[in-house]
Amino acid sequence: MPRTFFVGGNWKMNGSIQTSKELVGNLNKAQLDPKTEVVIAPPALHLLLVKELVESAQVKVSAQNAYHKASGAFTGEISVSQLKDAQVPWVIIGHSERRTLFGEADSNVAEKTKAALAEDLGVILCVGETLEEREKNETVNVVVRQLDAVAAEVKDWTKIVVAYEPVWAIGTGKVATAEQAQEVHAAIRKWATDKLGSQVADDLRIIYGGSVAAKNCKELAGQPDIDGFLVGGASLKPEFVDIVNARL
Numbered sequence: 001m002p003r004t005f006f007v008g009g010n011w012k013m014n015g016s017i018q019t020s021k022e023l024v025g026n027l028n029k030a031q032l033d034p035k036t037e038v039v040i041a042p043p044a045l046h047l048l049l050v051k052e053l054v055e056s057a058q059v060k061v062s063a064q065n066a067y068h069k070a071s072g073a074f075t076g077e078i079s080v081s082q083l084k085d086a087q088v089p090w091v092i093i094g095h096s097e098r099r100t101l102f103g104e105a106d107s108n109v110a111e112k113t114k115a116a117l118a119e120d121l122g123v124i125l126c127v128g129e130t131l132e133e134r135e136k137n138e139t140v141n142v143v144v145r146q147l148d149a150v151a152a153e154v155k156d157w158t159k160i161v162v163a164y165e166p167v168w169a170i171g172t173g174k175v176a177t178a179e180q181a182q183e184v185h186a187a188i189r190k191w192a193t194d195k196l197g198s199q200v201a202d203d204l205r206i207i208y209g210g211s212v213a214a215k216n217c218k219e220l221a222g223q224p225d226i227d228g229f230l231v232g233g234a235s236l237k238p239e240f241v242d243i244v245n246a247r248l
């Protein structure tokens with residue numbers, strides 16, 4: 001079975017009630033490639049509003065983060081169980097901004113992923129190297145370390161989408177070339193084959209994130225191991241629709 005193309009829009013900490021309504025309104029009006037799975041991740045405060053406003057069954061919502069405990073004295077956090085209760089079907093885990101700005105270690109990412117899957121959520125699991133790590137030729141080692149940490153806790157990867165997001169490409173306008181991205185995606189698929197078996201590896205969606213835009217998405221989408229995108233800045237603009245339709 002060919003892997004279903006997956007395009008996520010990570011709105012990060014952007015927008016207001018009004019702009020969220022406008023973004024969903026634009027998506028509701030757009031012609032989306034029916035073969036693409038679309039998941040948008042608004043700020044937590046806007047998640048349920050956005051979920052209510054989305055008209056197409058093709059478009060689902062995602063949280064940008066979650067805490068692994070079900071409930072308790074964890075001020076400011078939202079649990080995976082609360083996401084499940086609110087019928088939010090996806091969660092982004094391990095985004096590099098969570099890792100670098102909020103101190104999330106590989107072990108935190110692993111326990112969050114495990115907890116989210118236990119609630120039957122889909123997980124967009126982010127991995128990727130810094131510029132310094134790339135320059136030291138450590139890209140694949142870093143990504144494998146990040147994936148191994150999750151694989152130590154999680155055996156069933158069928159509800160995980162891996163997002164390869166090189167940190168140096170995020171929000172910088174400096175997109176990885178199609179060759180650079182394909183090389184790492186292929187290494188991730190090889191890791192999955194060795195660690196999880198060839199069937200799981202064949203089915204695993206590996207998406208690319210980092211300065212994806214209408215102007216570069218088609219070439220990236222043409223690579224054999226690029227199964228979609230996780231889009232930041234451009235997911236707040238009308239061009240998000242062009243990215244969803246990259247394979248058309």
Ligand SMILES: O=C(CO)COP(=O)(O)O
Pocket residue numbers: 010095165169170171172173209210211212230231232233234
């Ligand atoms: O971090 C990203 C998506 O999660 C990518 O962000 P940009 O598309 O703004 O580079």
